[in-house]
Amino acid sequence: MSEPLLSIRNLKKYFPVRRFLLAKDYVKAVDGVSFDIYEGEMFGVVGESGCGKTTLGRTVLLLTPPTAGEIYYRGEDVLKYDNKKMIEFRRKTQIVFQDPYSSLDPRQTIFDVIIEGPRYHGIDVGDPEEFVISLLRKVGLEEYHLYRYPHEFSGGQKQRIAIARALAMNPEFVVFDEPTSALDVSVQASILNMIKQLQKELGLTGMFISHDLAVVKFMSQRIGVMYVGKIVEIGDSDELFKEQLHPYTRALFSSIPIPNPQKTRLRKKIIIRGEPPSPIHLPKGCRFYPRCPYAMPICKVEEPDLIEINANRHVACWLYR
Amino acid sequence: MSDPILKVEDLRVYFYTYAGVVKAVDGVSFEVYNKEVFGLIGETGCGKTVTSRAITRLIPDPGRIESGRALFRINSRWVDLLKLPEDELRKIRGSMITYVFQDPTSALDPLYTAGYQIVETILAHNKTHPREAWSKAIETLRRVLIPEPEIRARSYPHELSGGMKQRVVAGASIVNEPRLLVADEPTTNVDVTIQAQMIELLSQLKNLKGMSIILVTHNMGLIAEMADRVAVMYAGKIVEIADVNTIFEEPLHPYTQGLINCVPDPTKELKELYPIAGTVPDLINPPSGCRFWPRCSRAMDICKREAPPGINVSEGHRVECWLYAGSGL
Numbered sequence: 001m002s003e004p005l006l007s008i009r010n011l012k013k014y015f016p017v018r019r020f021l022l023a024k025d026y027v028k029a030v031d032g033v034s035f036d037i038y039e040g041e042m043f044g045v046v047g048e049s050g051c052g053k054t055t056l057g058r059t060v061l062l063l064t065p066p067t068a069g070e071i072y073y074r075g076e077d078v079l080k081y082d083n084k085k086m087i088e089f090r091r092k093t094q095i096v097f098q099d100p101y102s103s104l105d106p107r108q109t110i111f112d113v114i115i116e117g118p119r120y121h122g123i124d125v126g127d128p129e130e131f132v133i134s135l136l137r138k139v140g141l142e143e144y145h146l147y148r149y150p151h152e153f154s155g156g157q158k159q160r161i162a163i164a165r166a167l168a169m170n171p172e173f174v175v176f177d178e179p180t181s182a183l184d185v186s187v188q189a190s191i192l193n194m195i196k197q198l199q200k201e202l203g204l205t206g207m208f209i210s211h212d213l214a215v216v217k218f219m220s221q222r223i224g225v226m227y228v229g230k231i232v233e234i235g236d237s238d239e240l241f242k243e244q245l246h247p248y249t250r251a252l253f254s255s256i257p258i259p260n261p262q263k264t265r266l267r268k269k270i271i272i273r274g275e276p277p278s279p280i281h282l283p284k285g286c287r288f289y290p291r292c293p294y295a296m297p298i299c300k301v302e303e304p305d306l307i308e309i310n311a312n313r314h315v316a317c318w319l320y321r
Numbered sequence: 322m323s324d325p326i327l328k329v330e331d332l333r334v335y336f337y338t339y340a341g342v343v344k345a346v347d348g349v350s351f352e353v354y355n356k357e358v359f360g361l362i363g364e365t366g367c368g369k370t371v372t373s374r375a376i377t378r379l380i381p382d383p384g385r386i387e388s389g390r391a392l393f394r395i396n397s398r399w400v401d402l403l404k405l406p407e408d409e410l411r412k413i414r415g416s417m418i419t420y421v422f423q424d425p426t427s428a429l430d431p432l433y434t435a436g437y438q439i440v441e442t443i444l445a446h447n448k449t450h451p452r453e454a455w456s457k458a459i460e461t462l463r464r465v466l467i468p469e470p471e472i473r474a475r476s477y478p479h480e481l482s483g484g485m486k487q488r489v490v491a492g493a494s495i496v497n498e499p500r501l502l503v504a505d506e507p508t509t510n511v512d513v514t515i516q517a518q519m520i521e522l523l524s525q526l527k528n529l530k531g532m533s534i535i536l537v538t539h540n541m542g543l544i545a546e547m548a549d550r551v552a553v554m555y556a557g558k559i560v561e562i563a564d565v566n567t568i569f570e571e572p573l574h575p576y577t578q579g580l581i582n583c584v585p586d587p588t589k590e591l592k593e594l595y596p597i598a599g600t601v602p603d604l605i606n607p608p609s610g611c612r613f614w615p616r617c618s619r620a621m622d623i624c625k626r627e628a629p630p631g632i633n634v635s636e637g638h639r640v641e642c643w644l645y646a647g648s649g650l
Contacts, residue, residue, distance in 0.1 A: 048512035154600050184364040185539065189583035190596035211512070214542075214587040218594065241587060255517035257542025259584045261565045264545045271517050274468075275484050 003075070004036035005205050006060065006173060011069035013052075013059045017280065028279050029055040031229035032069075034306065037173075042199060042206045044220030044237065046213055048252075048276060051226045053209045054098070057175045060207065061093050062086075073173075091121050094166035098178040100158035104150040110136070110161055111146050117169050125168075135164040140194060156187035163195065167202070175207045180215065192218060213256050217241055222312075225249045228276050228287045231306060234314040245315045248272075248288045286318065294319055325394070326500055326533055327353040327376070332389035334368075334375050341605040345371045345384070347557040350631075353501065358527065358534045360548030360565070362541065362580075364601055368557040370423075373503050373537045377402060377414045393418070393501075416446040419494035423506035425486035429478040435462070435489045436474025442493045457496065465492040465522060484515035488522070495526055502526075505537040520546055541584045545569060550637070553577045556602050556612040563638040573640045575617050611643065619644060 011033045014026040029052040037043045047053045059066050062078065071078040073089060081089060097103040104113055114132045118125050125131040133143050139160040150158055159179055166174055176195065180188040196219060199206060208219045216223055217237055224234045225246065233246040244250040251272040258264040274291045277283055283290055289299040298318050306316040334346040346368040353359045363369045374380060376391045391402040395417070402410060422428045429438060439458035443449055449457070455474075462470035465488040478486055487507065494502055504523065508516040524547065527534055536547055544551055544565065551568045553561045553576065561574040572578045579597035599616040602608055608615050614624040621643060629641045632649040 048514065156600065184601070185541070186364060186579060186583050186597035187600065188596075189585075189594035192585075193594055193596065196593075213513075214585040217587050218585040218591055238590070251514060255513045256587060257516075257520075257540065257546040258588055259541040259545050259569070259581065259586055260588070261545040261548075261569050263588060264542065269517065269521075271521055272514055273518075275482055275515065276512075 003039065004072075005039045005074060006037040007035075007070075007072040008060060009034045009070040009072070011056070011059060011071065012067045013055050013064065014067045025280050028229050028282060030059055030066075031279075031282075033226075033229075033231050035224055035231060035234060037205060037207060039205055040203055041222060042208050042220040044216035044223040045207060045209045045226060045231075046211065046216045046223055046252075047226030048211060050228075050276065050279065052229045052279070053211075053226050054177055056226070057095065057177045057207060057209050061095055061175055062089070063095070087121070091117075091123075091169050092172045093174070094169055094171040095175040095177060096159070096162050096166050096179045099182050100155055100162050101182070103162055104158055106150055109147045109149055110141075113150070113161060114165050114168050117165065121169065123170070132164075132168075135168055138167065138198065139164045140190070154187075155183050156191060159183065159191055160194070163191075163198070167198070171204070173205045173207075175209065176219075177209045178211070181210065181212070188215075195219065213253065225252065228279055228282065230287065230316065232288065232316050234306070236312040239312060245309065245313065245320060246288075246317045247292050247294050247319070286316075325352040325354050327394070328390070328392040328399075329372075329376065330390045330392070332372065332375055332391065333387035334371050334380060335385055335387050337383040337385065338605075343604045344557050344607065345604060346375060347607075349389075349554075349557075349559050351552050351559060351562060353533050353535060354550075356527070356531050356533055357549040358536055358547050360544040360551040361535060361537045361554060362539065362544050362551060363554035364539055366601055366604070367554040368604075369537050369539075369554050370505055372554070373505055373535055374420075375403075376503070376535075377418055378410060379414075379420075412446070415442060416497040417499055418501045418503065419497065419499040421487075421490050421494050421502065421504045421507045423509055425483065425490045425510070426478065428490050429486060431478050434475050434477055435481065438489070439474075439493045439496055442496055446497050458492075461492040461496045462489070464526075465489070465495075466518065467492070484511050484518070487511055487515075487519065491519070491522065491526075495530065495532075498530055499532055501533050501535065503535045503537070506539070507536075508540070508543060509538070516543075523547065541581065553580065556607055557604055558612060558641065560613065560642070561638075561640045567638055573634060573638075573645060574613075574642050575619055575644075576613050579616075611641075 011030055013030040014028050017025050017027055019025050045053045058064050111132050114135060115128050136145060141160055180191050210216045220237050223237050223240050224231045227248050233249045244253050251270045254270045272291045277287060285301050286299040286304055289295040296318060304316045304318045306314045308314050330350050332346055332349045336343040336345055349372055361369045375386055380386060386403055392399045393402050436458045439461055440454045443454040443457055459470045459474050462474055467473050467488055508519050548565045550564050552559045555576050561577045572581055582595040583597060585591060585594060597616055602612060610626050611624040611629050614620040623643050629643045631639050631641050632645045633639050634645055634649060
């Protein structure tokens, strides 16, 4: 495998919440996450709501400063970047947000939405209109859409515009944060196909965040499974679907309904009791142990690290120590 | 399959908005049998929620039920819920037909405890001593898998998590042992692991109490998991009805076929998904003829002119599509 494009080490993002007068608590949205993303791959991040996957995506791009940890881009420490390097990093990394209804300025035409970034960064795009039209075509829109406003578009079309805006910067790395969760299934399919094709065509590296396992599997080569601020398992997408090691991953994968009545009713389901803990008051030790059917004494005391099982699989669980 | 408990015939619900008349439900007919899970599936705005609410006339202004019948069997008598006087209907709502709505946060009153809201449901329909009702409420909370129900019954909605609130709503909806439970996107706001718990709970309740469930959802996986029979809705109409295996294995309507092909199946190796071209039509000015033709790859001339009739292609399998005209029973 090639060199990692992006490496993050022990990344943490805490949000303070005030209690009473002076006592402070923290929401530990991302709590010590490490992984590598290699050039040209799509890395999927999957987890339930509130597990910190969106915060992770935003912190990786420094849209919000991390509380602790390191981020390396092509081997360079991003947190030590000077202003000039930082601007360059902002150009090379882009994000497509979850909700296309709020991520486009209602008072900007599509042309302005897309050209704003290249203009700011002084990118030579030739004829700006030609440039924007070629981008619109790439994402399946037409020339006559150029001077329309966001409210004139459907949700799927808005998401296409948001993707065109990201591509306008000629990025190397794009975070897709649940780009289809606000869309209907018939529209979702065409957006997913398009992202997949563009990624191949432009050789993009990316991070695809979603709560939908089937979508993440379709989109990514490797997947990281998040549970309350931590990555509990990382593996090759196909292998992870064949066999899951972490008890949480196993329960998660066995609970997704499969759109096939016979398969879905015959398979064995693991239904875990209870709910995820609050990211403010985390249990001591492994954060999954209160719900884990295999919990051992050590799980209550010490938190397991993410360890390598083989080149393609990492898991944070005492069962594999 | 046993006999029907609900027969909906030619239901039409229109909304009179400033922009025009929205024909949200436009001629829908179906039956729900005893002890079955009847799935109603479709995309946003197809009219599935309106259909499920119109059964007990829960249609807000400016909506109006234009025509149709909703025959509900009480003992061996059929009553038309759409014509019943309001006070009679109120006796049925909340006791014989109950609802679990999509958003548990807005379904619960923030000013009353979870236990009180279940007690209220009991007392509205039964002559019970409040103290007895309270212990029944706790029993119900235990049945819907709420840990420490005695303590949780005294909690206010904001003290409960989303999954827990949804279970309280489910508890309130089963406490009077309904004949028909309408579950409208019961798992959309909860996570997969909680969804799995809800699916298990609903199946258990169904078997235990022998009730029927109308499951309204856009999630194909959930339908595959729970439904016995499925109705596929598109732009205010039911385009296909069949048992769940037929819908997934031999769908006939091009829209049903499209819907099944565009959802990624995690157990398969997929190179590409097959989207349905275009978008859902505007229901103020729906397309002429068949409402799906502008997106249909097999559209013919007649599709643009005339709405297709319902064709019974085999026992229990009805499809509204010109492709199957003449191949009916």
